[in-house]
Amino acid sequence: MTVATSAPSQPGRSAATRALVRGVGRDTWTLGLIGLLIALFVLTKMIQPTYGSSQVQNLATSILPLALAAVGQAIVVISGGIDLSLGSVMALTNVTAAALLVGQTPEMSVAVVIGVLLLGLVIGAINGSLVVLSRVPDIIVTLAMLFVWAGAALLVLGTPGGAAAPWMRPLTSGSFLTEWLPRALVVLLIFVGVVWLPLRRSRLGLSIYAVGSDRLAAFRSGVSVGQTKIAAYALTGLFAAAGGLALTAATGIGTPIPGPYTLLSVAAVVLGGVSLAGGRGGLLGPIIAVYVLSLVRTDLTFLGIDPNYSTVIQGVIMVGVVMVGAYLTLRRQRA
Amino acid sequence: MADLILEATGVVKNYGAVAALRGASLAVRGGEVHALMGANGAGKSTLVKILTGAVRPDQGTILVRGQQRTVHSPAAARRTGLMSVYQEPALIPDLSVRDNLILTQTPIDRFRSWVDELGVPDVDLNAPVRQLPLAVVRVLDLARALAIEPDVLLLDEMTAALPADLTERALDVVGRQRQDGRSVIFISHRMLEIAHLCDRATVLRDGETVGVVDVAPGAEDQIVSLMLGPLGVDPSSRAGASAARVAATIARESTPRLSVRKLDAGHKLHDVSFDMHASEVLGLFALEGQGQDELFGALSGAESPDGGSIEYEGKPVRFRHPADAIRRGIVYVPGDRALALLAQRSVRENVALPFSAKVRGWGFIDMPDEGRRVKGAIERLQIDTRAQSQVRRLSGGNQQKVVLARWIAGGLTTLLCFDPTRGIDIRTKAEIYQLVRDLAEAGAAVLLYTSEMEEIQRACDRVVVIFGGRVVDEMPASAADEATLLRAAHGLPPTGSVTNATAGEQSAAAAGT
Numbered sequence: 001m002t003v004a005t006s007a008p009s010q011p012g013r014s015a016a017t018r019a020l021v022r023g024v025g026r027d028t029w030t031l032g033l034i035g036l037l038i039a040l041f042v043l044t045k046m047i048q049p050t051y052g053s054s055q056v057q058n059l060a061t062s063i064l065p066l067a068l069a070a071v072g073q074a075i076v077v078i079s080g081g082i083d084l085s086l087g088s089v090m091a092l093t094n095v096t097a098a099a100l101l102v103g104q105t106p107e108m109s110v111a112v113v114i115g116v117l118l119l120g121l122v123i124g125a126i127n128g129s130l131v132v133l134s135r136v137p138d139i140i141v142t143l144a145m146l147f148v149w150a151g152a153a154l155l156v157l158g159t160p161g162g163a164a165a166p167w168m169r170p171l172t173s174g175s176f177l178t179e180w181l182p183r184a185l186v187v188l189l190i191f192v193g194v195v196w197l198p199l200r201r202s203r204l205g206l207s208i209y210a211v212g213s214d215r216l217a218a219f220r221s222g223v224s225v226g227q228t229k230i231a232a233y234a235l236t237g238l239f240a241a242a243g244g245l246a247l248t249a250a251t252g253i254g255t256p257i258p259g260p261y262t263l264l265s266v267a268a269v270v271l272g273g274v275s276l277a278g279g280r281g282g283l284l285g286p287i288i289a290v291y292v293l294s295l296v297r298t299d300l301t302f303l304g305i306d307p308n309y310s311t312v313i314q315g316v317i318m319v320g321v322v323m324v325g326a327y328l329t330l331r332r333q334r335a
Numbered sequence: 336m337a338d339l340i341l342e343a344t345g346v347v348k349n350y351g352a353v354a355a356l357r358g359a360s361l362a363v364r365g366g367e368v369h370a371l372m373g374a375n376g377a378g379k380s381t382l383v384k385i386l387t388g389a390v391r392p393d394q395g396t397i398l399v400r401g402q403q404r405t406v407h408s409p410a411a412a413r414r415t416g417l418m419s420v421y422q423e424p425a426l427i428p429d430l431s432v433r434d435n436l437i438l439t440q441t442p443i444d445r446f447r448s449w450v451d452e453l454g455v456p457d458v459d460l461n462a463p464v465r466q467l468p469l470a471v472v473r474v475l476d477l478a479r480a481l482a483i484e485p486d487v488l489l490l491d492e493m494t495a496a497l498p499a500d501l502t503e504r505a506l507d508v509v510g511r512q513r514q515d516g517r518s519v520i521f522i523s524h525r526m527l528e529i530a531h532l533c534d535r536a537t538v539l540r541d542g543e544t545v546g547v548v549d550v551a552p553g554a555e556d557q558i559v560s561l562m563l564g565p566l567g568v569d570p571s572s573r574a575g576a577s578a579a580r581v582a583a584t585i586a587r588e589s590t591p592r593l594s595v596r597k598l599d600a601g602h603k604l605h606d607v608s609f610d611m612h613a614s615e616v617l618g619l620f621a622l623e624g625q626g627q628d629e630l631f632g633a634l635s636g637a638e639s640p641d642g643g644s645i646e647y648e649g650k651p652v653r654f655r656h657p658a659d660a661i662r663r664g665i666v667y668v669p670g671d672r673a674l675a676l677l678a679q680r681s682v683r684e685n686v687a688l689p690f691s692a693k694v695r696g697w698g699f700i701d702m703p704d705e706g707r708r709v710k711g712a713i714e715r716l717q718i719d720t721r722a723q724s725q726v727r728r729l730s731g732g733n734q735q736k737v738v739l740a741r742w743i744a745g746g747l748t749t750l751l752c753f754d755p756t757r758g759i760d761i762r763t764k765a766e767i768y769q770l771v772r773d774l775a776e777a778g779a780a781v782l783l784y785t786s787e788m789e790e791i792q793r794a795c796d797r798v799v800v801i802f803g804g805r806v807v808d809e810m811p812a813s814a815a816d817e818a819t820l821l822r823a824a825h826g827l828p829p830t831g832s833v834t835n836a837t838a839g840e841q842s843a844a845a846a847g848t
Contacts, residue, residue: 217427
């Protein structure tokens with residue numbers, strides 16, 4: 001009946017050091033992913049010696065929509081849900097922005113962008129409210145909403161069209177300060193940081209983790225489970241709208257047919273170390289996972305592998321990484 | 336009535352056609368520790384849910400300091416001054432202790448001092464709750480509730496899984512709450528704790544408050560008879576009187592039903608040998624983690640032993656799958672009902688599973704035959720079938736009866752029971768003992784592991800004590816008084832006597848040094 005919870009603190013090892021060691025220890029998954037990413041960059045450079053800063057910039061620009069989608073998906077998965085309508089919400093916000101931005105002044109275009117972000121927030125809150133009020137499982141509600149929002153996107157724009165504001169494309173391409181720091185990555189990190197960091201340590205942020213970790217314990221701890229879930233879905237909608245705007249910026253038009261973002265975002269979330277059971281994980285992991293997934297695809301293209309094989313290989317790599325990760329975690333717990 | 340801090344009257348709650356509460360009342364004075372008692376299914380947990388705001392009553396009023404109160408969530412209950420500590424800790428496993436405190440807006444300094452008071456020093460606030468031992472998490476949950484300084488603290492089976500030393504300190508701290516004029520509602524199956532700690536007790540039976548008792552020496556009998564009601568089985572009636580007859584049967588039978596020889600399994604079980612005979616209830620007593628889990632795993636076919644042999648009616652057997660054991664009628668009733676039942680399926684399917692959907696067998700199910708056998712077993716065990724479409728909606732005692740019914744309907748020769756009455760009220764307990772006895776009389780061999788010492792004398796003929804993975808003692812149940820069992824379970828020689836058996840293992844350990 002040992003009840004000691006921690007070894008007596010050793011002299012010479014400050015509390016800060018211990019906190020740091022523990023913090024890193026808890027985030028081994030993210031560290032492992034960063035290692036994998038660096039290895040992939042080295043590999044890419046070996047396969048294609050001309051791969052340089054402009055390719056890194058292009059990569060960051062092209063994956064910005066998926067990275068935002070992955071962040072949004074991660075938030076709702078941490079809260080114990082899943083949002084299958086995310087790709088449709090991206091399409092809807094993408095065409096709404098493109099339709100409204102035609103011939104706008106720069107001032108008005110900023111207002112449109114903010115309005116579209118709010119639209120995403122509202123759409124997410126509607127998804128969340130339906131899940132909470134109907135008590136139908138998340139996966140079914142958001143599967144239904146996938147069709148609703150996809151239809152709404154077609155109502156806004158029947159065919160690809162519209163326009164982006166002239167300032168949007170430069171904002172998400174090129175570099176910042178040094179040619180090796182893509183502007184799209186800076187925009188992504190700032191947006192995620194501004195929205196998530198204040199939340200993470202707040203009661204709402206803790207509640208999102210609490211509801212995903214153990215609903216009953218969260219309820220008994222005084223957390224309003226319904227409101228927390230709605231808030232999590234609303235945040236997911238906000239990031240989906242940001243992803244939709246990134247699509248508008250990248251293509252310069254609106255496309256009403258949803259891209260493959262829903263399932264890719266779930267893949268990035270899983271690879272990024274977020275538990276599909278909820279409660280565990282962060283937002284950095286999924287962002288790195290998006291980079292890993294795209295770099296693998298780039299490498300396979302450089303190697304001249306049939307694109308049909310390369311999706312198979314991508315899938316195998318994903319299962320392999322998650323299996324190895326789970327095995328290492330298990331071994332660490334046993335030790 | 337100015338000194339009443341909490342008063343619930345005429346509380347009624349129906350779940351469909353099932354009346355969980357018909358007219359419950361509870362009045363708690365300022366500065367008292369008030370026990371809430373009742374057999375499983377008496378409506379205790381429903382009343383708790385109503386008080387904490389998890390469930391809304393259909394009728395009835397709840398007054399706090401004379402003010403009418405309606406709460407719809409534990410958060411709202413807390414604002415009116417009621418904090419609860421549940422059987423399963425309400426700490427979030429994936430958050431650190433500190434984040435849990437922030438989430439519930441708990442003052443950290445007060446929390447720390449309560450944790451020290453409760454005897455768990457050196458808790459790392461940054462550790463994720465998931466990594467802490469369960470006993471520590473329970474203490475932290477209690478410390479958090481104390482730090483919030485509620486007017487009324489509701490403790491629901493808080494001591495159920497605490498080790499003895501921590502239980503003592505927790506009870507001590509809870510008792511001192513009344514010095515500050517705070518009240519405690521205390522729910523426990525352990526009569527000793529009630530007698531030791533509480534001032535008054537409210538007793539529920541069948542959804543109604545049937546009495547409020549001042550807890551004084553001798554009040555236990557009164558509480559028990561209120562809980563049992565007029566139809567109750569006398570819990571102290573024991574069937575062990577047949578011991579002499581059993582001994583005769585054993586002498587006549589040459590081969591034991593099950594022989595265990597030098598069994599070795601996992602890290603904990605080494606060299607265990609004993610015999611089980613037909614028509615006998617063999618008790619098994621051990622402290623936590625002495626290899627009993629591994630023993631039951633090996634006997635029921637869930638785990639392969641590393642060494643030794645098991646003989647069934649004189650022939651060596653090897654179980655590679657529980658189906659191998661079940662085919663010989665060797666069946667297992669685990670302490671955790673969730674390990675045996677399909678919670679979302681009906682009573683009928685749960686009972687019929689082993690014999691209808693034979694493991695490793697295919698083909699159509701003979702429905703009329705299944706129906707007859709299930710019905711027979713349900714009647715025999717008096718299972719309350721009002722909520723039979725989903726087993727998870729039954730009370731714990733009824734769930735355990737379903738597990739037993741399953742094996743009775745399928746036919747058994749050897750019954751392995753692992754703490755079958757854990758968390759079950761005394762009335763159902765008595766019924767289960769009687770059933771086990773009936774099965775033995777009908778020729779079954781029964782192995783009954785229990786963590787409660789008084790059950791050995793009440794339900795068994797003979798007892799084997801395991802310590803450190805080995806059989807250290809064997810005796811007739813009539814000789815197995817609590818002091819003897821406790822000494823044996825600590826690996827002490829059976830000399831001297833432990834006078835205060837209730838003080839837990841410390842006293843026994845102290846006596847040994």
